[in-house]
Amino acid sequence: MKECVVLSGKGGTGKTTIIAALAHLAAETRRLVLADADVDASNLELLLAPEEQERHDFVGGQVAEIDADLCRNCELCVTICRFGAISYRDDRITVDPLRCEGCAACFYACPSGAVEMVDRVSGQWFRSETSLGPLFHARLSPGQENSGKLVTQVKMTAKLTAAQSGADLLLVDGPPGIGCPAIAATTGAQMALLVAEPTVSGVHDLGRVLATTRHFRVPAFVCVNKADINRAKCEEIAQLCRDQDVPLLGEIPFDPMMVETLVQLRPVTSEPESPAAKAITALWRELEPRLA
Amino acid sequence: MVIAVASGKGGTGKTLVATGLADVLSEDVGAPVLLVDCDVEEPNAHLFLRPEIERTEDVHHLVPQVDADLCTLCGRCAQVCAFNAIAVVPTKVLVFAEMCHACGSCARQCPEGAITEVPLTLGRLEFGHAGSIGFAHGLLEVGQALATPVIRELKRKAQPEPGSVVTTIYDAPPGNACSVVETLQDCDYALLVTEPTPFGLHDLRLAVELARDALGLPVGVVINRDGLGDAGVEDYCAEASVPVLARIPFDRRIAHAYSEGQLWTQALPEYRPLLRSVADAALRAREVRQ
Amino acid sequence: MKVVVTAQGKDLDSPTSPIFGRCPVFAIVDSDTMAIETFDNASAAAGGGAGIQAAQWVVDQGAEAVLSLNVGPNAFAVLVQAGVAVYRIEGGTVREVVQALNEGRLEALSRPNVASHSGMSRRGGF
The missing domain is CATH 3.40.50.300 (P-loop containing nucleotide triphosphate hydrolases)
Structure with a gap:
């Protein structure tokens, strides 16, 4: 082939x-x-x-999420994120999923265990017949x-x-x-x-x-x-x-x-x-x- | 004001649209213009504007270097690396620099402080002028995959003088993925160029979803090679309330001027008013938004 | 000797997989007793660097040899630096390739046999 x-x-x-x-x-x-x-x-x-035969979600890595209950707003994650994905606004820590690269640096660094890394479905792939x-x-x-x-x-x-x-x-x-x-x-x-x-x-x-x-x-x-x-x-x-x-x-x-x-x-x-x-x-x- | 042409x-x-717009804004409107070619994989705007490059600088990012004397081979760095850029074998730590995203997590997590970060060259930025038009572009090094950090750095460095009123035009990379997001972020207006074919329509829909729906930018469409193809794009724009700002007719003379690397607005000045109206519409849309 | 075979299924008669980093199953076989233990390859779904991650896993298992076909340069570097030998297989079942190894019929690879970056992907790619 x-x-x-x-x-x-x-x-x-x-x-x-x-x-x-x-x-x-x-x-x-x-x-x-x-x-x-x-x-x-x-x-x-x-x-x-094409006639679609199979369709699968595509997990394109992970994205950080903040658990607001555990977060103590220390802003360590804001400081260490190299991608400018985390900011402190409206009295809480927010992740911009479009900027987050899923590196998990914040996850490992957070002293309160408030960061969770979750799968990101970023597309679909198909097997079709033509x-x-x-x-x-x-x-x-x-x-x-x-x-x-x-x-x-x-x-x-x-x-x-x-x-x-x-x-x-x-x-x-x-x-x-x-x-x-x-x-x-x-x-x-x-x-x-x-x-x-x-x-x-x-x-x-x-x-x-x-x-x-x-x-x-x-x-x-x-x-x-x-x-x-x-x-x-x-x-x-x-x-x-x-x-x-x-x-x-x-x-x-x-x-x-x-x-x-x-x-x-x-x-x-x-x-x-x-x-x-x-x-x-x-x-x-x-x-x-x-x-x- | 930052207009991204995507x-x-x-x-x-x-x-074609980005360089024409820069020419018309600069010459006919007399506005200071900065053109930034963000298609760092295949930058082309310089071929038409022929700028004089006055300054270049390399783009680096930081990759880990392990001090073997301090390292205890505990494996923590490999464990925290989300990109599998590090492997720890019984005698040493292996770093695959081309896989690294430069997040710094390994250095931060190393319990022995054995990791320092050293620069790796990803590409080059060039700055200059084409007549009165300010110019900047980035060039991804062949074999390097990381376009986004080069674009990010290009946007950061290609700034007008503080306090000056400059219209910045970003010539975006094709597609709808990471490098386009990097380009469109923080822009004021997205000018979407399409062609009246089923391919053009399919990809325009995605571009509108990204620029307008995901990033919240005001958008307008320029239909290029109008007259070829079908009415699908026009119908979609009407239905989705996306304004069509201009239609550039299919004209072999444009194709030829472009193929020669001529600035088409200079070669065919009758098209200048068309681009002037595009610029006016983009500026108006921004005022409305503010 | 503890060897890792890239496989498509979970017993000795499963076909082997030609892919290293993203093969579905790793079979760990004791080449003396033919005892087999199988693991779903967690790296199959990795973003970038599946080969590196898979090689790290093999090294962590204490295996002495890998039997596969397409091993990229990064994974190869990890295996070689860890002293794991890589043998080339083409087709066959897990049982057949381990027997071939025992009979000295497999070729040891001295360098990677697929081009670099074959399966890389990052943020927007790698």
Whole structure:
């Protein structure tokens, strides 16, 4: 079983629409498992019309609570909290759950035993069935933390299912950026497909994602979306790929059919004659032998 | 006045709106502006504003260092670490600094006083000016996972002169998780940029839940690439009483100026009034709130 | 010798688990008598550092060897520093892998075999 994560560094490069189209093509010959690791903004499910099979609460660490009966307002916790999560107002000690990191420093330090650490349900994760294969996805409650942990949860469960069910390919829709969620989505994958766009920020961000995949020793491949928006930047991406010895596998033109099919919630490859579908099919032909 | 430009989904045009707004406020309104790029994982605003960087500083946080001479291997530090950054084996204490949240609990709880805290570099802050626009951004070190402490430090250090009336614009990271909360906290207004697609709508809902419902900020929406896609976002905004402040039409010239790293409000000045109206609406919303 | 096997169930004929830090069950087996004791892995639900926490648990049990497949560098460091040997297994039941160990058929790992940070997660991630 091969695990391929699709990353973009910058958001909005068309990563999810491209994955949906690749999955559509891949499902013709392979047994697929899909994981949406972009838990802040999980969009893959919107395109795949999943039928929910399982739903689980996600406990994203703990949060401090103060027992007002035991608290003697000594404010030691206010002083030691490094995250500014505890304050004294309206004659009582209050914890701001959005700032609390669950470190429990206050719990251990409180001389009155007035701090309790309680589980924090910060989202849910799902196992769903789609016409292309099982989809693992999650919803982080807005403002909640621990998205890297939730990414790990989604990916590990998907991986286990893929291994146990004898699937050939695990496709992971990665989150934007290069921080914790992106790292959690990337590590353990056999390859990373990076979707770049030919803009000055697209080139900049591609450089940072490439540094990240190199850091974690995951072989990277690049494709450019909306390639005809700026030919010169496209060439810059090609040069960056040559310099770093990273294969550039394909270019997808800007195609209004991408948005048109997205609005109708179907993959662009369902319009096989559209320029974008043709380009993604060519990309899949390049990608496929590398997944053998 | 601090305006945060945010969006659930990445790539909707946050940086486009934030940099355009900074340009228009500074030049057309003559207001002192400070632009702070809080997307420390992938900062982009500098590519358009091309600021001159005048000062840099590293962001550290404190991780434990164990004095083997004082340590009795009692295991208390590993026990109190909520992040499993410490393990105690029969001969020594192992510290995994990249897991550490710098809460200081281990040092405080060590009965022998064997733990001191030493700085670990998480990223870098850069400060400068782009013409009359004050500029600051943070850069998370590649391989480091902790964006929030870098944002926290960036916000603390990127302050206007005390007593001056400055409009600060935060270019927020994408998503709805910790780093966005860190950015939005204590802001006066959240400007949510979206696109008229099912993805844009889905992520806008989450952004409204976070900014308006969880953090209690006044919010307004800018629809980018208007004309592509469908009416879902407009319908939702009407239903949820979220004001749509502006619609930036899908215009290949904007996409091209952006791709070249040009400030679009300079390349296409006909869009300046549109951003002026966004700024006015944000300022008004704040007055109403006060 | 006291060995820890990462397992999916609670008896000698349970399949092994390829995962170390977040495996469902730790089986502690006496490789001489084949006596088995099983524990739910409390680290499976840990935020970050499940591997480190699991390794700490193994060390605290006084085990001399771990039989698993995917051991990350942090967990590996803890085990090695504590003098716990790590043996590579692929599939099989708990009984089969312990027998393989007794017959000298398992490969001892001299370095971690999954990339760093594989399962890390913190506040917003790690």
